[in-house]
Amino acid sequence: MLFGKRERAICRILVVEDEPLVAFDNEYRLADAGYEVVATVDNLVDALRVIETEALDLVLSDVRLSGEGDGIDVARAAAAKGVPVLFVTGNCPEEAQSLAVGCLAKPYTDKELKAALDVLDRKLSGEEVKKVPGGLSLYAKAGAKPD
Template sequence: MLFTKRERTIRRILIVEDEPLVAFDNEYLLGEDGYEVVATVDRVADALEVLDRERLDLVLSDILLSGEGDGTDVARAAAAKGVPVLFVSGHCPVEAQKLAVGCLAKPYTDRTLKAALTALDTLFQGERLKKVPEGLSLYDRD
């Protein structure tokens, strides 16, 4: 077949978001788009539990979270497990650039989120991006 969809490398996603409407929208959108949202949590401690018990392909995390800690703590734990992180935040601090594959600027649209995940999937498959989606900043992965 000439126009087949390629297999995704990103299938199982953990959403770490403390804004309930954003969390719900992301969970619904990603589920409808064929991703398996393993869990949606709003606290670092809950994210660490999911990281310990689940196989994940990506963590989608805000920087500012409920309770103690923040998204950089989630990213450090994910890195220890070899799981890439995409921050979704209105402001990604400079130190976050060493912890994640990139940052998607808030506010973002459903279309922008899908485009960002497609771009990451392309990179994870070792291919070059033709264009970085609007609102997505990619970080060096050295």
């Protein structure tokens, strides 16, 4: 594409985070970068409701959540709907590799989050990703949006 921005594959994001400050920061950072935050929730039940009822392009989820269930459960539900997941956590479980498109290590900066989303957007659009920002691990198969 010549001049201008290419169309994003990721526009509508569900944030699943149990730390209020991190959730607030993510909401602000994502909105500031032009993403639509469909909802921000802190538990599995609310995440499942949003996944079932909303059109989503990405779920940004911590692994640890409030109440019953965790981010792995969220990722399973999202995968069943064909919605890719990016885990944001201090310790990404091995199981994440089969459920998510990647994992962004906490703590991360605004710049690192935006760079990670840009790389994921390119990957989900079918582009080859040559450079991955620090703190981001990409996984081969998982979470790719269905055609």
